[in-house]
Amino acid sequence: MPKRKFWTVGQIDATGVRGPHEKELEDISKAKNSLFINLDMDFLKDIVNNELGGKIENLGFNEDWTISIEMFPEVDIHMAYSYFGDEFGDGIEAEFKFFFSGKRVCWVPGEDNATFIDIVLDFIERKVKGQEPFEKNYNKKTDLMEKVLKQRSEPFSLLKEDDKEELASFLGAKVWKLENGWRIKKEFFSEIFIEIIWDKEVLDIKFSGEKMSKNIDNYHVEFVGIFMLNHILRFITVSNMDKDLPDICYIMFSRYYTKNIGNWDHRIR
Secondary structure: OOOOOOEOHHHHHOOOOOOHHHHHHHHHHHHHHHHHOOOOHHHHHHHHHHHHOOEEEOOOOOOOEEEEEEEEOOEEEEEEEEEOOOOOOOOOOEEEEEEEEOOOHHHOOHHHHHHHHHHHHHHHHHHHHOOOOOOOOOOOOOHHHHHHHHHHOHHHHHOOHHHHHHHHHHHOOEEEEEOOEEEEEEEEOOOEEEEEEEEOOEEEEEEEOOOHHHHOOHHHHHHHHHHHHHHHHHHHHHOOOOOOOOHHHHOOOOHHHHHHHHOOOOOOO
8 A cells, every 4th residue: 555645734725834724733733632631532533533534643743633624535634633731831732734635745835734623623512511593594605705716617617427436536526517507516524515506507505414404504614615616617617727727726726736737827816
């Protein structure tokens, strides 16, 4: 079995300086690490395995344990936890370090990765504390989502019937060709489904699943839906490199990708 290559968010951002997402992940670690001190491992494994659809493993970074979860095929997120007590006298007894692996993990920008990690750790915190999501307005789109759907609709016209199986594999989703468009449905976490419909050039998104109202609020599930839309646009972009694509396509990628693989100017979202 080939050895996994692990990335840091700094490598994915490829800015050459300490970027904002490194600071964001440090802040997430500081906010969440105390939750896991003395947490029963069987309880945590139950949450990770059965509610998140992830796994507990050891990456070999001298961590106590790591939560690994697949965002998309070949896009894996790793949250490595170490407890060391207050040996440094700074009041910080533990920390998370975050790593990323998979052939396409360097395609996804640090912004999406950091927000996804924040959502996952919030998810775990609610389960540990026995809390349900506060906001459950799943059928009402926020202004942000309405804007995102309008921004990302045009590239869907480039999807071809021949793309169906490859797109399904790329996303880890089910894909249907409609008479006037597409229907794409993916399970995130456990029994939480996001469905994207592009019909007659109108882009829409729906959320469903038995565990949704117990495990994730509407604001967070919208963000996961945005990550899915972004990944579809990455597929469309790499499948149509010979075309002059809408600007929105080129800003879906990490700075590492645009500098080293796509070789186009990195435009800021």
